[in-house]
Amino acid sequence: MEDDQVTGWQGALRTGLGERVSLVPGDRSAHARDEGTPLTWVPGAVVYARSEGDVLETLAVARDWRVPVTPWGAGTSLEGAALPVPGAISLDLSGMDAVGEPDPVGFTVTVGPGVRRLALNRRLRPHGLFFPVDPGADASLGGMAATNASGTTTVRYGGMRENVAALRVALADGRVLTLGSAARKSSSGYALKQLFIGSEGTLGVITSLTLRLHPLPPATASVQLAFGDVEGAVTASVTLRGLGLTPERLEFVDAATVAAVNCHRARHDPEAPTLWAEVAGRDRADLDAQLALLREAASLHGGTPVGEARTPEAQSELWAARHGVYDALRAAWPGHATRIGDVCVPLSALAGTVAVAQELLEEHGLTAPLVGHIGDGNLHLLMHAHPDDVDTWTRIDHVLHALAAHAVAVGGTCTGEHGVGLRKRTYLRSEHGDALDVMREVKAMLDPLNFLNPGKVVGDPALLPAFPVSDHDAVGDTAADWRPDVPARP
């Protein structure tokens, strides 16, 4: 498309940002889906920002023309946070990928929002440091902060909320805030940094992050423990905590899932509720002592060690059944799409919630791997069905809905680590009560024109602003297709 053909807000973007604005169908389609939401919403333009100035220029045009802007990091979100409003702007931050020099004394590094997790850790490794938050996907750090991501190591290191020291954020009105600092603590003023962590681009656009780093542990070891029942596995994980033992990772997989992985990988792991724990230590003696405590805690609750490993290779092999769940699912059900349930409950409600999940699956005639970051009380159901199998998707919706409602009812949360996006909004009232209204007041205060990732988190898609859809918006859906509460199947 020639520049002189581009008019309206797309023309204004092109004027300010030149070739960093793409209207090419391929680029737009590449920003139309995330990894978990069965919707295809094609943006009207993609801005490939290279600097904070590009972000501000994009926001200025979007503000002037009232065009929604949705930040895009790596597109690995699961609940729709990164999906653009159809026909509007996808603000791709992947080019803002500078990694500063790590500070080995202050244990921090400053990165652009587009830096990805695995690339960052490759850069940090020679310094003996790492960034611990591990959501599984190779997500961008900006996206991870925006959704308050966490994962397998959160039991030991916390999630993004605990590991972002400072943020720079561009606001809807063009101000840029620096929030937090490299100091390890502060009681100075309101915690605005925390307000932006988890706000999914609805309050501002993250343009830089200062992250807390940790030393690579001198030595690690892993153990796999099979239990007689789910309750035993859960109780053992609580006992561990009571003993003051904090593993690097503490993961749970149910019996049916171990069986599925056995089948897929020709393994012979006991088909029982299973825990995996990785511990870090100073030396072999320290690891030995921790593994002995782990075995002891397990045996108190009917758990038996079925494998133990110390070398990286052996640990990798030991964890195969945990890490192989998704692959086994894909292999067992070729052509199926997946949808991952994600709830987090108080540890005292964890065993009961596992039971509820299993009952719900049985009641609706479904099978799905149940895995959990069990030390945090965080459970995932890996649902799957053929994209066209409307009946099964309806039953999946029932199960995931009932599970989220149960999590809230027992004092937990509808989303442990995947964010709210489009699909968890329906639970916010029951989870937060009147606080949802205050969240909406915060949104209205910081984005009165409602053009920052509108409709997400606390937003109501029925209240989306009208904006001019350009003549050049030839491909994809339009804003009229915005039906997030009745998602089309893929």
Add this chain to the structure above:
Amino acid sequence: MEDDQVTGWQGALRTGLGERVSLVPGDRSAHARDEGTPLTWVPGAVVYARSEGDVLETLAVARDWRVPVTPWGAGTSLEGAALPVPGAISLDLSGMDAVGEPDPVGFTVTVGPGVRRLALNRRLRPHGLFFPVDPGADASLGGMAATNASGTTTVRYGGMRENVAALRVALADGRVLTLGSAARKSSSGYALKQLFIGSEGTLGVITSLTLRLHPLPPATASVQLAFGDVEGAVTASVTLRGLGLTPERLEFVDAATVAAVNCHRARHDPEAPTLWAEVAGRDRADLDAQLALLREAASLHGGTPVGEARTPEAQSELWAARHGVYDALRAAWPGHATRIGDVCVPLSALAGTVAVAQELLEEHGLTAPLVGHIGDGNLHLLMHAHPDDVDTWTRIDHVLHALAAHAVAVGGTCTGEHGVGLRKRTYLRSEHGDALDVMREVKAMLDPLNFLNPGKVVGDPALLPAFPVSDHDAVGDTAADWRPDVPARP
């Protein structure tokens, strides 16, 4: 005072709250000062709240009559957060002191805001649990959350921000929010809980807290290490972190202070920059290994062990020089008043900041103990002078001002753990830039009438609302004495 004599807003409080409202001079004077601010501002009434309903009733009267309300926990604040507006309402929450049954599986307990730290830990001890945040003073949990308190154990467990699972907060408009949950993590909605932690009663009144608990460590040991210079002590504390060793406490005291304590307690500790570390372990072997690492890290940077202890009694004795700083100061300077400086800097700026503090003291001809929660980069200067010694207080002001400005200039914060109150407001613009304006927008959104602890944190005392001072306000100062930026000396 007879009930029928009470009119105006005090009468309205009495109508709603009966005997829980005190207009007695003694009660009012007891709420006129905190532990660190040389100001006496006598409230016009004290409400002794016993329930969330009492808090709501107080807020309703205050809202109707536009009378400022300042929550009061234990009165241990150091920067003026708990000082009432002269003639207005002090809302004493110390009677809301219920402690719920600890949840030994979820590691939580729910308490009223008036529960004090030491009482809570006495209740938790038989359960093998404790609440780790230790600001030194026997503060109330509500006050600790309101100022985002931390302290000696923060290096290991974090501060209030990391250890409050959920809050109930009464808003200016009478809504009551439940924020957070007993689930260990969530990515559901905006982090309003974090916004209220550290807001010092300016955004709402905390009526209940759910706290994260930790298992009492099976065994602990402590070591005292003397260094050739400050830099060695600081670098050793960084080396420890690099080795993956996280002590329960890691404290620093400068050489002059060790000398002062020697003198006061007839001790013979080496008069050198000194670190104390307490480590927790599974058993004796684990403690031995950690102590060996500690000694090794110290010796790399010119540090020598001067004492080691394992029993509670011996550890108490070992820590005496650290814990005796304040007493030694009081003994050496009878009749002096104190003022504690509190800054926190990135660890990479810590040694330099200690040097700056020492130079400032020398330049202004002052002596003051310098102590630090060194693992967090948090430094305190314990300034002292006779209350009437205007010249010395002026020099103290210069030193503390220069130190706070330095901390902000090197990327740190003007207040590590004491909050903003009245006296740190002057640094918020340089520390937060435009974010200060957004903080003020948050304040205006949640408290448009500006009656919740007005003038504190982000507030401007010049913009204090006028309110009717009752005829019964016979004792104490009036709102006209509100001159926080030019504080009177005690």
